[in-house]
Amino acid sequence: MSIRENLERIKEKIRVKSELVGRDPQEITLVAVTKTVEADRIEEAIAAGVNIIGESRIQEAKEKYRKVESRIIWHLVGHLQRNKAKDAVKIFDLIHSVDSAELAKEIDKQAKKIGKIQKILVEANVSGEESKYGLNPEGVITFLQEVSGLPNIKVEGLMTMAPLYENPEDCRPCFRKLRELIEEVKAKNIKNVEMTYLSMGMSNDFEVAIEEGSNMVRIGRAIFGL
Numbered sequence: 001m002s003i004r005e006n007l008e009r010i011k012e013k014i015r016v017k018s019e020l021v022g023r024d025p026q027e028i029t030l031v032a033v034t035k036t037v038e039a040d041r042i043e044e045a046i047a048a049g050v051n052i053i054g055e056s057r058i059q060e061a062k063e064k065y066r067k068v069e070s071r072i073i074w075h076l077v078g079h080l081q082r083n084k085a086k087d088a089v090k091i092f093d094l095i096h097s098v099d100s101a102e103l104a105k106e107i108d109k110q111a112k113k114i115g116k117i118q119k120i121l122v123e124a125n126v127s128g129e130e131s132k133y134g135l136n137p138e139g140v141i142t143f144l145q146e147v148s149g150l151p152n153i154k155v156e157g158l159m160t161m162a163p164l165y166e167n168p169e170d171c172r173p174c175f176r177k178l179r180e181l182i183e184e185v186k187a188k189n190i191k192n193v194e195m196t197y198l199s200m201g202m203s204n205d206f207e208v209a210i211e212e213g214s215n216m217v218r219i220g221r222a223i224f225g226l
């Protein structure tokens, strides 16, 4: 199937699933994850209606940033090392993977240098898996209290990666926990912190994520067929 057909199919699934749970499909943002995808296929996806692309590695994103000519919004979905923050703020509209105060401070510093307010999400590890990046739920609250005063970052929500289960149904508790965490954060009314985006759901589990309240899905394989 072509990228266009895959994209149509996913949008249809998003529409059907959101309507099934009484949500407006328009409120769900699709990020097409383009890691390992070449620039010409990214252009093809853009022509087929993709508005936002998600990259995973800075080096790869930097190369493609030069090659992709169409105007498009870039998101960073993969882990960010502190020493790459300088490059990240130049490319990405939203960084999904901020998981330490040290990293947030470095992003703030680099964003300040280029006169930008960098939008970020906090990566939470709600599954308790040791190998995953991300802060545990208590860590998220502490993190937000620590970074909310930084003038050149803007926290706009939370992101999580569910463990890779064969049955997407197994991801549900994890997605539910992230949504509960968002409610908990909102109730704390931390200044300068917005909880607009709940970034969760990938190719294999985005429908479950939508049922659990996701409004930003990150989909790679199901679009590009890798």
Ligand SMILES: *Cc1c(COP(=O)(O)O)cnc(C)c1O
Pocket: 033, 035, 056, 077, 078, 161, 202, 203, 204, 218, 219, 220, 221, 222
């Ligand atoms: C690769 C990746 C995705 C997309 O995963 P698919 O299974 O290809 O849909 C989403 N989020 C992150 C953080 C990723 O690294």
